[in-house]
Amino acid sequence: FRMKPINRETFPENLIKHAKESEFPAVDVLICTADPYKEPPMRVVNTCLSVMAYDYPTQKLSFYVSDDGGSQLTLFAFMEAAKFAAHWLPFCKKNRIVKRCPEAYFASDPTWFSDTDQIQNMYESMKMRVERVVERGSVQADYISTEEELQAFSKWTNGFTPQHHPTVIQVLLESGKDKDSRGHAMPNLIYASREKSRSTPHNYKAGALNVLLRVSATMTNAPIVLTLDCDMFSNDPQTPLRALCYLLDPHMDPRLAFVQFPQYFHGLNKDDTYASELKYPFQIDSHGMDGLWGPVHMGTGGFFRRRAFFGGPFSFVAPENPELSPDHVPNKPIRSKEVLSLAYQVAGCNFDAQTKWGSKMGYRYGSLVEDFYTSYRLHCEGWRSIFCHPKRAAFLGDVPVTLNDVLYQIMRWSMGLLEVGFSKNSPLTLGLWSLNPFHALCFTHYSLWPISGIPITTYAFLPQLALLNSFSIFPKVSDPWFFMYAFLFLGAYAQDFIDFMLAGGTIQRWWNSQRMWILRGVSSFSFGLVEYLFKSLGLTKFGFNVTSKVVDNEQGKRYEQGIFEFGVESQMFLPITMAAIINLVSFVSGIIQVLSNGLRFEDVFTQLFIAGFGVLNSWPVYEAMVLRSDKGKLPTNITLTSVVLSWLLYLVSSWAF
Numbered sequence: 001f002r003m004k005p006i007n008r009e010t011f012p013e014n015l016i017k018h019a020k021e022s023e024f025p026a027v028d029v030l031i032c033t034a035d036p037y038k039e040p041p042m043r044v045v046n047t048c049l050s051v052m053a054y055d056y057p058t059q060k061l062s063f064y065v066s067d068d069g070g071s072q073l074t075l076f077a078f079m080e081a082a083k084f085a086a087h088w089l090p091f092c093k094k095n096r097i098v099k100r101c102p103e104a105y106f107a108s109d110p111t112w113f114s115d116t117d118q119i120q121n122m123y124e125s126m127k128m129r130v131e132r133v134v135e136r137g138s139v140q141a142d143y144i145s146t147e148e149e150l151q152a153f154s155k156w157t158n159g160f161t162p163q164h165h166p167t168v169i170q171v172l173l174e175s176g177k178d179k180d181s182r183g184h185a186m187p188n189l190i191y192a193s194r195e196k197s198r199s200t201p202h203n204y205k206a207g208a209l210n211v212l213l214r215v216s217a218t219m220t221n222a223p224i225v226l227t228l229d230c231d232m233f234s235n236d237p238q239t240p241l242r243a244l245c246y247l248l249d250p251h252m253d254p255r256l257a258f259v260q261f262p263q264y265f266h267g268l269n270k271d272d273t274y275a276s277e278l279k280y281p282f283q284i285d286s287h288g289m290d291g292l293w294g295p296v297h298m299g300t301g302g303f304f305r306r307r308a309f310f311g312g313p314f315s316f317v318a319p320e321n322p323e324l325s326p327d328h329v330p331n332k333p334i335r336s337k338e339v340l341s342l343a344y345q346v347a348g349c350n351f352d353a354q355t356k357w358g359s360k361m362g363y364r365y366g367s368l369v370e371d372f373y374t375s376y377r378l379h380c381e382g383w384r385s386i387f388c389h390p391k392r393a394a395f396l397g398d399v400p401v402t403l404n405d406v407l408y409q410i411m412r413w414s415m416g417l418l419e420v421g422f423s424k425n426s427p428l429t430l431g432l433w434s435l436n437p438f439h440a441l442c443f444t445h446y447s448l449w450p451i452s453g454i455p456i457t458t459y460a461f462l463p464q465l466a467l468l469n470s471f472s473i474f475p476k477v478s479d480p481w482f483f484m485y486a487f488l489f490l491g492a493y494a495q496d497f498i499d500f501m502l503a504g505g506t507i508q509r510w511w512n513s514q515r516m517w518i519l520r521g522v523s524s525f526s527f528g529l530v531e532y533l534f535k536s537l538g539l540t541k542f543g544f545n546v547t548s549k550v551v552d553n554e555q556g557k558r559y560e561q562g563i564f565e566f567g568v569e570s571q572m573f574l575p576i577t578m579a580a581i582i583n584l585v586s587f588v589s590g591i592i593q594v595l596s597n598g599l600r601f602e603d604v605f606t607q608l609f610i611a612g613f614g615v616l617n618s619w620p621v622y623e624a625m626v627l628r629s630d631k632g633k634l635p636t637n638i639t640l641t642s643v644v645l646s647w648l649l650y651l652v653s654s655w656a657f
């Protein structure tokens with residue numbers, strides 16, 4: 001990561017000097033959603049509206065929404081959004097709005113234009129209708145206005161469940177036909193919920209994106225594809241132009257597969273309590289990989305050449321149907337019978353089976369971090385990528401605001417990364433064989449990231465247990481070897497601190513990030529390792545559990561104040577609470593032993609230091625255990641279980657020492 005970091009800058013205002021708007025390539029935007037209750041339809045709609053209003057020739061844009069939740073609520077929200085978009089798009093363009101996500105725009109105390117009131121009323125009334133429908137859980141008859149809508153909702157028969165249902169594809173806007181309130185063309189907008197069957201694996205988000213790649217191929221087959229998570233709304237309408245600065249550059253390496261924008265988040269609290277910013281993967285390390293063969297794909301905010309999903313730059317892999325090939329030019333209206341029947345066919349749950357989709361084409365299956373894995377495989381095939389990191393964040397997403405959600409998200413990533421690290425296509429084997437060796441090491445670093453759970457857990461317990469048993473395990477302070485330990489500790493922490501501050505961090509955020517590094521290490525990483533082991537032995541199954549984007553009011557308030565949110569009885573909290581207890585007890589006992597001359601200070605300085613450091617980092621846990629009475633405190637059951645387990649651990653250790 002430190003060999004050759006690159007910082008790039010784009011000048012979208014120059015683009016127009018080199019290419020006429022009419023020569024801009026078409027762009028298909030793929031948006032995924034999976035659960036109307038964890039990902040409220042209004043949120044998804046806001047994301048979609050924000051990108052529909054891009055500063056880009058509208059008739060060249062198409063939006064495909066994949067709904068893995070198979071929910072008529074989401075479809076209803078998009079029907080409403082399609083109508084609202086006819087007013088929102090011209091409003092944004094006429095007034096040169098920069099925040100084109102309606103919710104974010106109205107919340108930002110915007111400059112008032114003559115038509116702002118009117119558009120805000122429209123937005124609020126749409127929001128009310130959608131939220132009312134979501135609250136009821138079904139679309140009432142009086143909310144349905146046309147025969148076409150009625151027909152669309154009739155697909156939700158009695159046997160229709162999110163896990164088992166036929167394909168639903170609904171063209172909500174067609175560029176050639178639908179016009180906005182000023183008579184200009186609208187972009188295409190298509191809702192697609194792929195067929196699901198309990199007996200067929202659906203490969204989570206990778207499967208959803210492959211369906212969208214195919215459905216979009218049948219309708220518009222744009223040469224550029226942007227993938228977006230449902231919570232990642234656009235924060236800069238010039239973003240596609242920035243991507244074109246690379247994609248249209250005549251001197252660009254023909255092996256360029258994608259331009260990646262970093263993940264940024266809105267709604268982080270002041271000190272980013274859970275270190276959700278994740279500066280290393282999303283910002284710092286990506287600059288480093290950009291200097292090698294390119295950054296990884298982060299699941300969202302990647303502008304791809306469609307061709308990159310079909311084999312290496314010089315070894316084309318043809319799809320089974322010629323209509324899905326990246327060079328095919330669709331020439332029929334997207335609502336036509338032929339197009340729709342093909343779209344339904346390629347969205348079927350068995351279409352993938354026994355094809356190259358997921359292995360040699362499209363998003364690759366086999367890892368819960370399909371983004372990391374797919375971009376790794378693309379690089380192995382010879383593709384390159386570029387990191388585009390403009391000053392104004394291109395996209396802003398949601399972060400989980402409870403500790404449990406944060407830890408589970410990282411645990412899911414851990415399992416996905418280990419699936420890559422220990423697969424037959426591991427970066428240590430296939431990677432070193434086919435990539436720049438430094439680039440391969442970058443991929444190795446992340447695919448084996450969860451393994452750091454082992455040393456972190458060891459340091460959280462072993463020196464402390466030794467201290468409790470009056471055992472010295474580090475060199476004493478006067479021993480020259482002590483300086484190696486001091487140097488490594490201070491060096492690593494200083495380096496981390498400098499990296500963090502150079503990437504625009506604050507001291508408090510850095511402190512929280514090092515704390516979360518420890519908490520993740522003892523919980524998410526360790527559980528991820530165990531769960532991965534169980535899964536490899538065929539004992540358990542672990543799926544893509546969607547992160548909740550809903551915040552309850554009280555939780556939101558506590559998050560704003562930077563108070564840790566425990567609240568639920570989660571196994572994730574056990575090792576954290578045990579570590580907090582053992583560090584405190586051993587620190588106190590160590591001090592007593594030194595004062596009573598049972599132990600020499602210089603023999604156990606390092607252990608005392610580590611335990612003290614653990615205590616400092618565990619402060620929010622003690623508060624949650626004994627001082628707090630709000631709903632987010634540590635559940636009594638977790639505290640008691642941790643006390644018992646800590647006691648058992650101590651007994652085992654006193655037998656072992």
Ligand SMILES: O=c1ccn([C@@H]2O[C@H](COP(=O)(O)OP(=O)(O)O[C@H]3O[C@H](CO)[C@@H](O)[C@H](O)[C@H]3O)[C@@H](O)[C@H]2O)c(=O)[nH]1
Binds near residue numbers: 039546
């Ligand atoms: O079966 C599924 C599961 C998830 N999703 C969508 O995938 C996206 C990401 O899901 P989320 O719960 O927000 O996961 P995160 O851990 O926050 O996502 C990060 O990590 C994922 C796995 O690496 C990447 O896919 C994402 O782009 C990246 O933002 C969302 O839009 C979901 O709707 C699906 O479409 N189908």
Ligand SMILES: [Mn+2]
Binds near residue numbers: 397547
């Ligand atoms: Mn997310």
